[in-house]
Amino acid sequence: MNTGSFDRYASVIFALVGAAFLFESRNIATSAYGSEVGPNVFPFLLGLILILLSVKLFLESLKSIHNKNKNREKLMIKRFLIILIASILYASLLETIGYLISTFIFLFLSFQTMEKGGWIKNALVAGTFSFCVYFLFVVVLKGSLPGLPIWFS
DSSP states (O other): OOHHHHHHHHHHHHHHHHHHHHHHHTTSOSOBTTBSSOTTHHHHHHHHHHHHHHHHHHHHHHHHHHTTTSSOOOOOHHHHHHHHHHHHHHHHHHHHHOHHHHHHHHHHHHHHHHSOSOHHHHHHHHHHHHHHHHIIIIIISOOOOOOSOGGGO
């Protein structure tokens, strides 16, 4: 199976998963105790983003049909496995070490995996993004995310 057809099939599957997120998010309560942002907002937005990215992937795969023999990309299995393991660790350690630390580590590892070097730049981007998302969600939107661990404070 060539890359273009795989991308088309994957985009359809991801669009279906995104639609399932949208559909099932309607079954979640619209508000949570102590939070103005309900638990249904995040799955809804994830589903919407997944559908939009799937449409983009599908359109890009159609373009690649025309450029089939040009610029064959090699598979980056090692990078994929590193980011997959980092994602699993991120999800499992989120409650334990808190949002800020776990998100910073995940983003930093992902950035380093995709682009070797630039430690300072990657650390600044990962730290800024983690803090800004935490600030916007917790302070501005009055939501709740796992903070810093007890042993850190």
